[in-house]
Amino acid sequence: MRIGTWNLKGESSPQQVASQRQFMRRQACDVWLLTEVSTAFASDMQSEPGHMIVSGAMDTGKSFAAVWSINGLEPLPIIHEAAAFAAVGKAACVQLRVAMAGSKVATVAR
Numbered sequence: 001m002r003i004g005t006w007n008l009k010g011e012s013s014p015q016q017v018a019s020q021r022q023f024m025r026r027q028a029c030d031v032w033l034l035t036e037v038s039t040a041f042a043s044d045m046q047s048e049p050g051h052m053i054v055s056g057a058m059d060t061g062k063s064f065a066a067v068w069s070i071n072g073l074e075p076l077p078i079i080h081e082a083a084a085f086a087a088v089g090k091a092a093c094v095q096l097r098v099a100m101a102g103s104k105v106a107t108v109a110r
């Protein structure tokens with residue numbers, strides 16, 4: 001399984017979203033663990049093959065985190081508002097954005 005991680009920085013212009021989607025396609029990852037996901041990006045990804053789980057809202061227009069998979073996802077119980085938690089096949093993936101003494105991003109996949 002090929003896993004990519006990326007902080008999208010909440011970028012939401014049509015040009016930025018298109019560029020992000022093109023980059024993701026070129027990387028050919030099975031799973032993406034994403035942070036600072038704009039509402040525009042999440043909406044736009046609905047036209048792509050694959051599935052996405054998005055965390056709670058971070059600010060107006062963006063969420064803390066998301067998990068995207070080409071092979072489908074099973075949502076798992078919410079463990080924190082800043083986390084996107086899903087099963088991809090037999091693997092559990094969590095993407096969590098934590099801000100403590102600066103901005104830190106924690107990614108766990110198992």
